Amino acid sequence: MGDFDADWLGLRAPADRRARAPDLPLLLRPQLPNGQVLRILDLGCGTGSNLHSLAPVLGGAQAWLCLDADADLLERLPDETQAWAQQSGLDWDASDQRVTGAEPHLTCTPHLNCTLATRRFDLARNLAELPIDGIGLVTASALLDLVSETWLAGLVSQCAKVRVPLLMALTYDGRVAFEPALSLDREVIEAVNRHQGRDKGFGPALGPSANGRLAILAAAQGYWVEVRRSDWRIRRSERELQAALIRGWSRAAREEAPASDEGAIAHWEAVRLAAVERGCSRIIVGHRDLLAVPRRA
Numbered sequence: 429m430g431d432f433d434a435d436w437l438g439l440r441a442p443a444d445r446r447a448r449a450p451d452l453p454l455l456l457r458p459q460l461p462n463g464q465v466l467r468i469l470d471l472g473c474g475t476g477s478n479l480h481s482l483a484p485v486l487g488g489a490q491a492w493l494c495l496d497a498d499a500d501l502l503e504r505l506p507d508e509t510q511a512w513a514q515q516s517g518l519d520w521d522a523s524d525q526r527v528t529g530a531e532p533h534l535t536c537t538p539h540l541n542c543t544l545a546t547r548r549f550d551l552a553r554n555l556a557e558l559p560i561d562g563i564g565l566v567t568a569s570a571l572l573d574l575v576s577e578t579w580l581a582g583l584v585s586q587c588a589k590v591r592v593p594l595l596m597a598l599t600y601d602g603r604v605a606f607e608p609a610l611s612l613d614r615e616v617i618e619a620v621n622r623h624q625g626r627d628k629g630f631g632p633a634l635g636p637s638a639n640g641r642l643a644i645l646a647a648a649q650g651y652w653v654e655v656r657r658s659d660w661r662i663r664r665s666e667r668e669l670q671a672a673l674i675r676g677w678s679r680a681a682r683e684e685a686p687a688s689d690e691g692a693i694a695h696w697e698a699v700r701l702a703a704v705e706r707g708c709s710r711i712i713v714g715h716r717d718l719l720a721v722p723r724r725a
């Protein structure tokens with residue numbers, strides 16, 4: 429089991445879904461080849477949240493290859509996909525891991541016919557062996573803030589060589605706003621953002637600067653780049669998600685801050701959790717989505 433257990437991914441999934449920039453997949457669609465199966469590589473797929481959001485919007489024939497280092501998450505992905513398909517009114521065929529149908533509110537999108545395959549793959553160690561041949565789209569969600577500058581530059585350069593588009597969703601950008609506000613909020617989030625730079629297996633992590641660096645690296649490799657805000661807007665009723673975030677931020681801030689600040693951060697956590705419990709806390713967490721399409725030769 430890695431750092432991202434299935435419960436956490438399930439908890440964040442509704443906020444992720446609401447946050448994603450709706451127009452980027454629409455801008456991407458006309459850039460994709462017509463009449464062929466679109467082969468999609470999903471990096472750090474977890475339990476399939478990116479597939480569940482993107483596949484119905486893109487529509488048509490798709491073959492997803494979902495990569496993750498965590499075997500437990502990969503094992504759960506087909507069941508999560510079946511549950512998502514049922515909730516969305518789509519058909520799931522377990523024998524060949526295929527989702528078909530059309531979402532009722534997307535009647536103009538070509539009928540979805542999407543297969544999925546999973547592979548255990550350590551992206552940090554094996555970037556040079558990324559199975560990118562014949563891939564028509566490289567995508568990821570909530571991954572890039574974990575990676576290093578060197579890793580990201582390597583990914584972009586590999587993708588540019590085969591002129592494959594990139595759609596990278598939900599990269600944390602360092603902005604957090606709380607309601608009600610507390611005087612320690614800024615200090616805590618600054619400490620959290622420093623903590624984000626710690627090595628997550630890929631070398632020193634880009635954290636909040638990942639999306640900006642990707643935009644620059646992709647443009648330098650001849651990509652046309654579009655960036656959108658995709659902020660989590662966490663509702664008062666989403667108490668469990670808020671509490672998990674506050675506890676995680678408090679832990680990270682205490683690891684970064686001098687010991688003399690620990691009491692103040694623990695107090696911050698207690699006040700925040702009490703506000704969540706009373707149902708009067710809302711949180712906005714800044715994220716970005718990025719689409720990069722190779723410019724025509």
Ligand SMILES: C[S@@+](CC[C@H](N)C(=O)[O-])C[C@H]1O[C@@H](n2cnc3c(N)ncnc32)[C@H](O)[C@@H]1O
Pocket residue numbers: 430432437471472473474475476477478495496497498501549550551552553568569570571574629
């Ligand atoms: C925040 S989760 C996002 C999961 C999924 N994309 C989503 O949006 O729910 C980050 C994912 O990256 C995966 N991951 C982290 N380091 C990895 C590595 N070195 N190789 C492959 N996957 C990795 C984790 O196992 C986890 O599934």
